[in-house]
Amino acid sequence: MKYATFNTDGTLTARLIEGIHAIPKNAVKVDEKLWQRLISEDDGIWALVDGAIIKQPLPETAPSIEVVERQRLAAYADVETGSDRFFSEAARMQAMNEPGWEAVREKAIVRFREIQEQFPWPDDAPAKS
Known part of the structure; x- marks a missing residue:
């Protein structure tokens, strides 16, 4: 089984695999399809919002x-x-x-x-x- 944990602001803290990591009580179970997205998509910020794990857009930054x-x-x-x-x-x-x-x-x-x-x-x- 695979899990994710989140900060108090809802942003993703960790991705965990049962049997490899200690799974805290507040961890959220994720299916394989979402797990693949969590480990491969880096074009946004993963967050837990109203019980759903969603990818939010990265904040826009001005060029240097x-x-x-x-x-x-x-x-x-x-x-x-x-x-x-x-x-x-x-x-x-x-x-x-x-x-x-x-x-x-x-x-x-x-x-x-x-x-x-x-x-x-x-x-x-x-x-x-």
């Missing part, structure tokens, strides 16, 4: 500053959709006295800001640009 920084840098540098290509083009046009560099630079600024909005800093992160 380092993750957002990598996402932004990759997006800025993207050859087709990044802002860097427009900044480079505007700088080259300005250096060569070509007309229209201001409009290209403006496209770069707009795209740069779009990328920042697409990959926002975590709420607890210090302000960066």
